[in-house]
Amino acid sequence: MIHYKSEKEVEVIKASAQILGKAHAEVAKAIRPGVKTKDLDKIADDYIQDCGGRPSFKNYRGYPAALCISVNEVVVHGIPNEYELREGDIVSIDCGVKYNGYHSDSAYTYPLEGASEEVLKLLSRTYESLYLGIAQAKPGNRIGDVSFAIQHFVEQFGYGVVRELVGHGVGRDLHEDPEVPNYGKRGKGPLIKEGMVFAIEPMINMGSKNVVQEKDGWTIRTNDRKPSAHYEHTIAVFKDRTEIVTTHEYIEESYQFKWRNKSQ
Ligand code: MF3
Numbered sequence: 001m002i003h004y005k006s007e008k009e010v011e012v013i014k015a016s017a018q019i020l021g022k023a024h025a026e027v028a029k030a031i032r033p034g035v036k037t038k039d040l041d042k043i044a045d046d047y048i049q050d051c052g053g054r055p056s057f058k059n060y061r062g063y064p065a066a067l068c069i070s071v072n073e074v075v076v077h078g079i080p081n082e083y084e085l086r087e088g089d090i091v092s093i094d095c096g097v098k099y100n101g102y103h104s105d106s107a108y109t110y111p112l113e114g115a116s117e118e119v120l121k122l123l124s125r126t127y128e129s130l131y132l133g134i135a136q137a138k139p140g141n142r143i144g145d146v147s148f149a150i151q152h153f154v155e156q157f158g159y160g161v162v163r164e165l166v167g168h169g170v171g172r173d174l175h176e177d178p179e180v181p182n183y184g185k186r187g188k189g190p191l192i193k194e195g196m197v198f199a200i201e202p203m204i205n206m207g208s209k210n211v212v213q214e215k216d217g218w219t220i221r222t223n224d225r226k227p228s229a230h231y232e233h234t235i236a237v238f239k240d241r242t243e244i245v246t247t248h249e250y251i252e253e254s255y256q257f258k259w260r261n262k263s264q
């Protein structure tokens with residue numbers, strides 16, 4: 001069942017998303033070679049709690065941390081640990097905040113300095129696919145229009161679209177209906193209507209679309225161990241427009257490695 005939100009509820013989700021955007025920026029400031037992923041997790045966890053929020057992922061179905069931190073061939077749901085980031089790595093930081101009863105959810109993949117041109121292209125194209133998906137998330141369209149836009153764009157480069165994990169409605173629960181796959185057909189799926197709030201989150205692999213789950217029960221990595229990128233926004237649909245409620249703006253101000261060509 002899809003829970004449609006009132007404008008007041010969307011305002012609360014936006015407040016949640018502001019804390020989230022700033023938590024991401026605190027993490028961005030600390031991303032560099034030598035930092036342990038569990039130290040990044042503590043930064044986000046402390047910041048969110050200082051703001052009066054709660055990290056949405058912590059204790060979600062037993063998940064042990066505030067962030068999912070997924071390095072290189074890890075697609076999503078990497079558990080923060082003792083690993084120290086290295087030059088040339090890419091690292092996806094996925095975070096959720098619950099504030100005044102409502103969640104917000106967003107993710108961003110950072111390249112460290114030394115990442116190859118080929119990997120930077122994977123990141124900027126995955127980022128672009130997120131925005132192409134968002135452009136289709138307008139009232140009157142269907143979820144399949146969003147899915148198709150993402151898939152159609154990235155497959156031209158030979159990339160693999162992960163099937164096992166999808167975007168989702170966001171609200172009082174972190175994961176609500178509808179599911180928002182990153183592959184699909186135009187004109188199919190639920191109708192996009194005023195009051196819908198959902199996360200769009202392309203997970204795009206440099207190689208094969210196939211993934212495997214590690215024995216820890218969380219970590220998802222590519223089957224062929226080639227790198228994978230992940231960007232996510234939570235969006236809200238109004239009668240005549242769609243707003244991106246989460247923000248990457250504070251991230252892009254705070255991260256020292258200015259890797260993205262914004263004209264792309
Ligand atoms: N951001 C992830 C998603 O969009 C949530 C991670 S699952 C958790 O589905 F268990 F780690 F919280």
Ligand code: CO
Pocket residue numbers: 105106167168199201232
């Ligand atoms: Co999500």
